[in-house]
Amino acid sequence: MEYELVIGLEVHVELSTKTKMYCGCSTEFGGEPNSHVCPICLALPGALPRINKKVIEYTIKSGIALNCSINKKSRMDRKNYFYPDCPKNYQITQHRFPLCRDGYIEVENSEGEKKKIGIERIHMEEDAAKLIHTKAGTLINYNRAGVPLIEVVSKPDIRTTGEATCYLQKLKNILRSIGVSNCKMEQGSLRCDGNISIRPKGSKKFGVKVEIKNVNSFKALEKAFEYEYLRQVKAVESGEKIIQETRRWNECKNKTEVMRAKEQARDYRYFPEGDLTAINISNEWIEDIRKTIPELPYDKVERFIKEYNVSKHDAEVLILNMGAADFFEETAKLSRNPKAAFNWIMGDISRLMNEKSVSLSKLKFKPEDLVSLIKFIDSGMISNNIGTEIIEEMFVSGGKPEEIIEKRNFLQNSSEDEILQIIKKVMKDNPKPLEDYKNGKKRAIKFMIGLVMKKTKGKANPKIVNDLVNREFNKN
Amino acid sequence: MRVKKEEMKYVAQLAKLEFNEEEEKEVIEELDRMFKYMENLNELNTDGVNITINPYCMENKFREDTVEESMDIKEILDNSPQNLKEYIVVPQVIE
């Protein structure tokens, strides 16, 4: 009996607003414990919530970017439960009328076919306080209490862990590109829980779902879901029933374990939040927000593939940093050499940015300058290696390629006679490579080419050097 | 509508309240009495009627995303039953 894996993902995303969801306390990371608190987020007697407009904007923005329809009549509800990380012992969230619903993210299934993973809903809620468990007791830091979150709930359309990671990756990139969150799983600004169930292949009925928590990385997601699938199959095959429960992924033991329920009975007693007003969204507001959304990453990918002949893989790498994608596009357009543009940006430029901790916005040169460099190389006036040296200097001093070429006398030597002279000299001074080559060491040719290039300080046209060295070596 | 003892215990769990035998009886009696009143509501036909949450129509009250001053830590700790430096402390939470 073959069992199909059914996955639904619930993703909590921390929004990058300046203040909390219901009060004006700062959301800035760090800070002394309990230094960003007030009567509202501490739930002092008599405090009342004040909803942050930016959160509504960001939620609508996310909904639009994820193809959702926006609920024009929305409101907040209370979710009642007692827990030390919950100051009011209720959370103000959205139960009945989430702000967004019925969206989707397109992924590729295992056969490479496009498939839409439905998004059931996106709603706004608030984060809980941070608990630090020690032997002396559990310490509570309320700085995080009240930080705005959106919860993105997918439909149970996912069938493999591959689809799950693809969905999550795309969700991350899309939300990051519209500026609503930095989506860092490691930092906790993107948290993913999974609802896993199995059913006999071909069956339409859904099996009992198990919630999996504590999945803190993409790797963990894959391992946890694979484990849970096998666990459930094994259980069913040995006649056991799957219990609807919450399980925790244990990184060290590589298994899922039953978590003791936070609230014995999950009876949240949802009811409308009477301290806040109804949220009625006008069409104008939605349109205004829609206008602020730039080209979305995966639309950009499609367009790059079409317009610039970039491979899907390369395009998907570019959109991980929208600044890089823009830089690439400008360069590709003006230079008409998208491949070169891509290679320079993802190659030397990325390397240098990492080494020197410089962000794209702080680069000392512009796309036009890279275009200029590419043109020099394309025309044969300089080699790629020289190009690297020029880029390195542009990085540091910000000069233009023409200036640097002039200053350092980089123009490529394409004179066959001159190059031949140099080759002969180098061969004379270094007889060993030819010997090795004759003795069957084919790699010695490369070594010789390297010596020649070094002698010419990289200025010799590498193709010509290659041809001539080959000719000389094969002469005798 | 007779409130059952198990139901009462379940609700007490949710509300984080404990009762002795006598108090339990009292609560059940009170609940029963109240529910008799509630049943009156069933005399009214409310098909198609909208719910009223706030008695005066209110919509779209929001706050701008501007940082406001937070409270002083001392003010918080002064009222706390137990604290360790700047943290509030409770008995260790074990899942």
Added chain:
Amino acid sequence: MKLTAHEIRSMLKNKEISVEEIVRSYLNRIDKFDTILGAYLYVEKEGALKRAKNLDKKIKHGEKMGRLFGIPISIKDNISVKGMQNSCASKMLQGYISPYDASVIKRIEAEDGIIIGKANMDEFAMGSSNEKSAFKLARNPWDLSRVPGGSSGGSAVSVSASESVMSLGTDTGGSVRQPACLCGVVGLKPTYGRVSRYGAVAFASTLDQIGLMSSDIEDCACLTQCIAGPDKNDFTTVDMKVPDYSRSLTKDIKGMKIGIPKEYFEDGLDDRIRKSIEEAVDVLKQNGAEVKECSIPLVKYSMAVYYVIASAEVSSNLARFDGIRYGYRSKSFKDYRDLYFKSRSEALGMEVKRRIMLGTYMLSKGYYDEYYEKALKVRNLIKNQFEEVMKKFDALIAPTSPTTAFKIGEKKKNALSMYLSDVYVLPANVSGMPAISVPCGMVDGLPVGFQIMTNYYREDTIFNIAYSFEQSTNWHKMSPQISEV
């Protein structure tokens, strides 16, 4: 000798008296009588005197006098005043000192009012006699063996016995109007959304309003003027300008259409109270109002609606009292879960626990649609019916209480009486419309009052009608003789 705020103001202006002398006289009275009256849970002696001295300096320098200049005001102990206790008359908050001011307090202080102390109440505002205070009893100044009413019992006592000039209370289900009536003072519940609730410990978010008590209508209008108005800290306040209420202080009510809902004058109302109210209505007629009977059949459902909504909301609003960040924490618990059970069960009174249980039940799985949502729909029906009636009338008259103050310890009388005491006051909370209780008589030496209710945000009409009645009679001048024990 009872003084009103406006009388004190002219005395101050004429330099007949200093603020310090005023405050001292009230403090002395509290000293003398409050041990027996129990109106205060806390008296801010030093702070009040300090402030008084500062205000006297202001007069000396000829500075502008705020509207509440030098007036001692008591505040129900569930409204936050920075640096003072906010116990809600509960063990749960014994020792808690509020680190912030409620918005209404800020407004009072901006008008140079003096907060003289925190008033006694029923625990967490649940009750109608002040007998549910965890700390002490409050007594009706007119008869010390009787209750002052509740839950804002201490507020009513302080104004009635001249231990303060005015007071702020909270009215969720009649808790300002009823004690005001039983103690012979004015008690107003403003329109829902007229006065900011920020800083008032929440009972039922969609029913609560901070209310006011005073000796007469002019004082009431003045205090309302100061505390009413939109507040950025309370999103349920309405962006409507506060009219100049002083313009409503005229006897002229010619042409005002006043309705008498027949459902309010059926059996169960004490005949002598009925008579007092009829006499009050006659006064209004004499002053030019057109009085007609009307019918609001849905009022009888306001009780069920109220109890469902109020208990559901309070079960959630009181969840924050868990002994973790502030308040009572039990000394004997097994683990963190037990901490909740023990702290809450040990520190909360039985009445509070009963309401929490009722509310939790109502919202729990399986019952939400049947009770809570049903109640919200009936609330809509009641609201609509009142709005329809208000299209034909400027105001409605009703009794505030079916009886005068009952004896302390006396078990609630018959079901009908209990029902009526709810039904007279609850519709104003359920619909959100404003209502005031005005003294209109005496029965066996105990005060009687009647209610005036108007459409949303028509407190000006309330003041007009009430002032017209008051200035044609002397009930507002009466003052209890407190037997010194």
